[in-house]
Amino acid sequence: PMSSRKRHMGDRDLPDPSRVLGVFGLSLYTTERDLHNVFHKFGGIERVTVVLDAQTGRSRGFAFVYFESYEDAKAAKEECSGMEMDGRKIRVDFSITQRAHTPTPGIYMGRPNAKRTTRNRYGYDRDRVERRSRSPYGKRRDGGGHYERHDRHERSRSRSYTPPSRKYRRGY
């Protein structure tokens, strides 16, 4: 929608305005409830999501706030960026992504009713997965739910998908 905005040199990759705000630099103790309390003053909110670490369940220090109207999102962004919450200066911007990532993108999950053996204990055959990633099969049988697809939106946004498990495990 608003992407027809003119872009100039030096106008980097600013996120397109939208109803979704990304909130960064959060304290680990700031909750969705806290965020709602602050942001709802600017208008109707669809939902607030603090992104949690899958392993520990702790906040990863950022969140997404879905407004019902773009105008309210814009106002909230302008008013709240730089504001202090739980001792931390937060940064608020329009979100780049519009939704959470699809859980399992482009991975062959094996035949749904295949036996789980030692080699296949993950619920899918790992060898097949690797084989496929090097040279994908021509025939895809998406109808059977054998393949989980990366949805179009995400695909167009991300050049190379990196599984969260690898991306966020930084040696410790």
Added chain:
DNA sequence: GTTGAGCGTT
């Protein structure tokens, strides 16, 4: 109460 850059799970 990590010391802190970051764009996402069910």
